[in-house]
Amino acid sequence: MTMSATLAELVRDFKANGRIVIVGASLAGLRAAEALREEGFSGSLTIIGDEPYEPYDRPPLSKQVLKGWVPADHTLLPRFRELDAQWRLGVAATGLDRATRQVRLADGEQVPYHRLLIATGTRARQWPNPTEAALEGVFSLRSRDDAARLQRALAERPSRVLVIGGGFIGSEVASVCRELDIPVTVAERGSAPLVGALGGVIGEIAAEMQRDHGVDLRCGVGVSSLEGDTRGHVRRARLSDGTTVEADVVLAALGSIRNVEWLEGSGLAAGFWGVGCDAGGRAFDINGVVTDTVYVAGDVARAPHVLYEYQFLAMEHWDNAVFGAEVAAHNMVSLEPDYRPHLLLPGFWSGQFGVNIKSVGVPPFGDEIVFTQGSVKERRFVAAYGRRGRIVAAVSFDHGKWLEYYARLIEQSAPFPPPPPGWDRPDVMKPVPAEFPAPGVPTAIPDVVLTGHDPSGRSAEFRPRGR
Numbered sequence: 001m002t003m004s005a006t007l008a009e010l011v012r013d014f015k016a017n018g019r020i021v022i023v024g025a026s027l028a029g030l031r032a033a034e035a036l037r038e039e040g041f042s043g044s045l046t047i048i049g050d051e052p053y054e055p056y057d058r059p060p061l062s063k064q065v066l067k068g069w070v071p072a073d074h075t076l077l078p079r080f081r082e083l084d085a086q087w088r089l090g091v092a093a094t095g096l097d098r099a100t101r102q103v104r105l106a107d108g109e110q111v112p113y114h115r116l117l118i119a120t121g122t123r124a125r126q127w128p129n130p131t132e133a134a135l136e137g138v139f140s141l142r143s144r145d146d147a148a149r150l151q152r153a154l155a156e157r158p159s160r161v162l163v164i165g166g167g168f169i170g171s172e173v174a175s176v177c178r179e180l181d182i183p184v185t186v187a188e189r190g191s192a193p194l195v196g197a198l199g200g201v202i203g204e205i206a207a208e209m210q211r212d213h214g215v216d217l218r219c220g221v222g223v224s225s226l227e228g229d230t231r232g233h234v235r236r237a238r239l240s241d242g243t244t245v246e247a248d249v250v251l252a253a254l255g256s257i258r259n260v261e262w263l264e265g266s267g268l269a270a271g272f273w274g275v276g277c278d279a280g281g282r283a284f285d286i287n288g289v290v291t292d293t294v295y296v297a298g299d300v301a302r303a304p305h306v307l308y309e310y311q312f313l314a315m316e317h318w319d320n321a322v323f324g325a326e327v328a329a330h331n332m333v334s335l336e337p338d339y340r341p342h343l344l345l346p347g348f349w350s351g352q353f354g355v356n357i358k359s360v361g362v363p364p365f366g367d368e369i370v371f372t373q374g375s376v377k378e379r380r381f382v383a384a385y386g387r388r389g390r391i392v393a394a395v396s397f398d399h400g401k402w403l404e405y406y407a408r409l410i411e412q413s414a415p416f417p418p419p420p421p422g423w424d425r426p427d428v429m430k431p432v433p434a435e436f437p438a439p440g441v442p443t444a445i446p447d448v449v450l451t452g453h454d455p456s457g458r459s460a461e462f463r464p465r466g467r
Ligand SMILES: Cc1cc2nc3c(=O)[nH]c(=O)nc-3n(C[C@H](O)[C@H](O)[C@H](O)COP(=O)(O)OP(=O)(O)OC[C@H]3O[C@@H](n4cnc5c(N)ncnc54)[C@H](O)[C@@H]3O)c2cc1C
Pocket: 023, 024, 025, 026, 027, 028, 029, 048, 049, 050, 051, 057, 058, 059, 060, 061, 062, 091, 092, 093, 094, 119, 120, 121, 122, 123, 141, 142, 143, 169, 259, 262, 297, 298, 299, 300, 315, 316, 317, 318, 319, 321, 347, 348, 349, 350, 351
């Protein structure tokens, strides 16, 4: 038998008799499982998830679910094909032994694998004071149960909602409150909402938009403490500027934490920003050696991106979870010459205050911004971000149809400022500083972060405090 025939036989055998385990039964986990079957993998497939539910979609949770349009339990992800898989739902993976290739479960079971996909995503950062966090009326928003609880609280028409953190989720919830005609205060430590993700120039537009819709927006202030009444229900927040806000619903929208603790001791490059992997989804170990058996996808993955100086990019975006999962699945059942890279251009969408905000690229990588189309006054525009004379990102407000054009320019590292494609050029097309907060200035953590060149991410390793 020739070498290539032998290798082909190996792949066929693995596809028929291999054993693949996916940890994380959500968007990335489900799409990877479907892609594996699509790739012809007919071996044993186990999907482990600590939530008791089948995979559901999170974006509607902060939008249609909170408005009361869609019940939280009607958000199941569509299935694109039959999945012959063993589902282990409602049980967490608690450890990984790479030497014996086994995943440890909370119920004591050990699940063996030949290839493993880590798709454990992120969880919401809770309000840091546990006593205050336990007050009735204090919420965070990540899961379908969180959304159901918050929706019920909003349906009871609270006298005021306080949203702590003006990132995407905080801003979307503030928008829902205003749509429901509920008074809402947003407290943001940075200079404007969305400032960490989109910079100060766009942040100012977002701030104006919030105020125009009646949001009591407080920027440059933190919430120091929450106070409850004698029945243990939250009633008041004290802010760092000495003011107080009376509120009976508080949402801590403080960003997320990567679910990597279960990998402690596994020797993988798991840290604060997730699990380091190569562009094909193969996990790195803590010494920067790429593994052959462990793959990563979705919000918990951080991988180098050719367009951004090969820095490791951590992304909490829906598209990234879907395409990253498909690439990892393909590579899990392929030989090296057929490996594919996951080099998706980051992109997100958000609906708030009646405006559809979309972005491509990595805005915080840019230091300049220029409005290229439309009108800021009408909140219908495109702006491009540049760095050292090339375009690196673009954002649109109610002008999303043009983003494809900018995406192609970003992929080609085209010159900045870019030529606008349309006829609706703004009067002034002059680049100005994009005004991203300096590193270390407290603000909402953006959901696309360039995390440097260290594959092991040890410099930012997450060490949970002793409990
Ligand atoms: C409210 C909200 C609104 C959003 N809106 C948008 C949007 O408008 N646009 C956009 O692009 N993105 C949006 N996102 C982000 C998007 O939902 C995520 O990018 C996507 O869910 C990532 O999928 P994932 O499978 O990687 O991770 P997750 O969805 O986080 O899933 C990980 C799963 O693994 C489970 N898990 C964790 N640890 C373990 C363990 N040890 N053992 C077993 N299971 C474990 C988790 O419980 C979870 O079920 C939003 C997210 C939220 C929360």
